[in-house]
Amino acid sequence: MVNHKLAPLTESGALSAIAVVMALISVYVPVLGTVMAIIWPLPIIILSVRHGIRWGIMASIVSGVLIALLIEPMTAIRMVVAFAPVGLMLGFAYRKKYSAVKALISSVCVSIIAKSAVLLMVMFLMNINPLTMQVDMLKEAFEMSLDIYRGAGMSETQLTQMDTDFTKGLQLVTMLFPLIVILMGTLDAYVNFAVAGKVLRRLGHKDLPTLPVFEEWRLPRVLVYLYGFSLVGMYWGGTRELTVLYQISINANMLATFLGLIQGLALLQYAANRYQLSKLMRGIIIILILTNGAFIQILGFTGLFDILFDYRRRFTMKK
Structure with missing residues (x-):
């Protein structure tokens, strides 16, 4: 009885210590700290x-x-509230033998809720608006860069144009803040799903669920409808000055476009395998696409069309 209780107690202490060390790194070590936090x-x-x-x-x-x-209590609260629920949800999903998709979706939902809870907590308990704070930091950095460009001899016309473009971009980022939270939660859940799966298999847990290979990913058709309705909402919100409707719609539009891009990349991976492209050629194509805004849009639309028409099935039928 004592030996049976000793193993989880000992392992709990060791893993708790590891979690504390990871938290210390996340606070005090740049770059690596971000990885440790995730x-x-x-x-x-x-x-x-x-x-x-x-x-x-x-x-x-x-x-x-x-x-x-x-460290300090607020850091502890933010860390535990933002990240612990994701770990608990994934642990629960693995123990209950959830499918890979169900485990990932449930952990993504929990992660988004947890991140939102932390933001609300910071706003109400500390009276700090994280969005406003980040925007102010960006503005200060931009003002410093403008002074540097002005000292280098750039004309006031060019500086004014830069300021206008920056202001528009900042307004868009502010409007897309809900989407940023969603993407943060999704990234957090996916990385932990992938890393935990590899670690647990090394520890002897061989029956864990795995996602299909990337080229076989198929996203639900509801994304196409989401994209269509978001266009209508953006039009109505923009023409009738319905700010809330416009913000919801533009976030939905960007989310659908992003997921369409994921679907497009899966289709691209399928085509690369089918036509036996080399790794070098695949890398060049992906870099060209991801560094060009127009190509990103085209691939995103291609992914949305693939959700409707299933190009991979058509390719298979032509074999």
Whole structure:
């Protein structure tokens, strides 16, 4: 009885310590800290899968307390609230034998809710608007760059045009803030799903679900309807000055376009395999596409059309 309890207790302590170290790195080490923050739920996932959700919850609480003591309480709260639910959800999904798609979608939803909760908490408890703070930082950096360009002899006409373009871009970023939160939550969940799967398989958990290979990914048709309705909403919101409708619609439009791009990349991967393109050629094509806004739009539209017409099935029929 004692030995049975010792293993999860010992492993919980070790993984909690790892989580604290990862939190310290995320706060004090540039670049690597961002990576550590994203995969911070990893110890919680491992513990939840191996010993149960109860141990994952306990490790989250213990890690939060230690982070509060070693760094500061608000950092601990933000870390635990933003990332622990993702680890617990993935651990629960693995233990309940969810399919890969169900596990990923459920963890994405939890991650988005968790990130939103942290933003609201910062706004109401600390009286800080994260969006306003980031916008102010960007404005200060841009003003400094304008001074540098002015000192280098750039004309006032060019500087005015740069200022106008920057202001428009900043307004768009502000309007797309909900989409940014959604993409952050999605990235967090996907990275942890992928990394945790590899780590757990090395630890002997061979029956974990896996996503289909990328070239076989097929996104739901509802995205096409979302894109269509978003265009209508943008038109109505823009012409009738319905700001809320316009913001919702432009976020939906960009989300559908982004997911269409993912579908387009999957189709591109399928075509590259079918025509046996070399890795070098594939890399060149992807770089050319992702560094050109027009090509990105074209591939996004291609992905949306592929959702409707299934070009891969048509390619297969021609074999």
